[in-house]
Amino acid sequence: MNDWPIYIGLPLWVWLFIFPTLIAVFCLVSRQLAQSILRPIWNVLDRVYVISGVFAAMFMVIILLLIVGQMVARWTNMIFPGGTEFAGYAMACTSFFAMAYALTRGSHIRVSIFLNMNDFMKFWLDALAMLLSAITATYFARYAVKTNYFSEMLNDRTQGLDRVPEWVLSIFTMMGQWPWDWADTWAKTSGKMVFTPVWLPQLAMSFGTILLAVALWDYLYRLLIFGQTQIVREEVE
Numbered sequence: 224m225n226d227w228p229i230y231i232g233l234p235l236w237v238w239l240f241i242f243p244t245l246i247a248v249f250c251l252v253s254r255q256l257a258q259s260i261l262r263p264i265w266n267v268l269d270r271v272y273v274i275s276g277v278f279a280a281m282f283m284v285i286i287l288l289l290i291v292g293q294m295v296a297r298w299t300n301m302i303f304p305g306g307t308e309f310a311g312y313a314m315a316c317t318s319f320f321a322m323a324y325a326l327t328r329g330s331h332i333r334v335s336i337f338l339n340m341n342d343f344m345k346f347w348l349d350a351l352a353m354l355l356s357a358i359t360a361t362y363f364a365r366y367a368v369k370t371n372y373f374s375e376m377l378n379d380r381t382q383g384l385d386r387v388p389e390w391v392l393s394i395f396t397m398m399g400q401w402p403w404d405w406a407d408t409w410a411k412t413s414g415k416m417v418f419t420p421v422w423l424p425q426l427a428m429s430f431g432t433i434l435l436a437v438a439l440w441d442y443l444y445r446l447l448i449f450g451q452t453q454i455v456r457e458e459v460e
Contacts, residue, residue, distance in 0.1 A: 246444065247444060257444065268438075272438060275321070275434055276325075293306045304385065320427060323437070328456070329456030333352075388414065393412040395423065
C-alpha cells in the first residue's frame with residue numbers, strides 16, 4: 224500500500240479500513256449507544272439510497288430515448304453522432320447508481336445455504352460476509368476514484384464520435400475546484416463541442432462504488448446492532 228497517501232497524519236488505508244472496522248466493533252459491544260448515534264445518519268443515508276435508485280431509473284429512460292432517437296435517425300436518413308457511445312455511458316450510469324439501492328432492497332445475489340444452519344452461525348457468517356464485502360467494495364471505490372483522477376490528469380478522450388458542449392465540462396470541473404478558481408475556468412470556456420473526456424462517464428463509476436461501499440458498511444453496522452440483517456427482499460405478487 225505504498226501509493227496510499229497520508230491524510231491528517233494517517234495513511235488513507237487507515238481511514239478507509241481500520242476506522243470503519245473499529246466502528247463495527249463499537250456497534251457490536253455497545254449496541255444501544257451506537258444505535259442512538261447512527262439513527263440520524265441512517266435517516267439521511269436511506270434517502271440517499273433511494274435517490275441513487277431514482278438516478279439509475281432516469282438513466283434507463285435515457286437509454287430508451289437514445290435508442291428511439293437512433294431508430295428515428297435511421298428511418299429519416301439522418302446522422303445521430305455518438306448515439307451508441309452515449310447509450311453505453313447511460314448504461315454504465317444505470318448499473319453503478321443502482322448498486323447501493325439494489326443492495327438495500329435485497330436484489331444482490333446472496334448464497335444463504337450456510338446461513339440456514341442455526342442462528343449463531345447465521346449471525347457470524349452474515350457479519351463476516353458483510354465485512355469482507357465492505358472491505359472489497361471500499362478497495363474498489365478507492366481505485367475507481369484514482370482511475371477517474373488519472374483520466375482527468377492525462378486528458379483522456381473518447382475514441383468514438385460523441386461530443387459534448389465545453390460548458391458542460393466546466394460545470395463538472397467546478398465541483399473539484401475552490402470557488403475563487405471558478406472565474407478562471409469559465410474565462411477559458413467556449414461554446415464549442417469537444418470530444419467527451421473519459422473522466423465524465425467515469426464519475427458515475429466513482430460515485431456508485433463509493434455509495435456501495437458506504438451502504439455495505441452501513442448495513443454491517445445495522446446487522447451488528449440489531450442482531451439480524453436489515454436487508455429484506457421486497458415481495459412481488
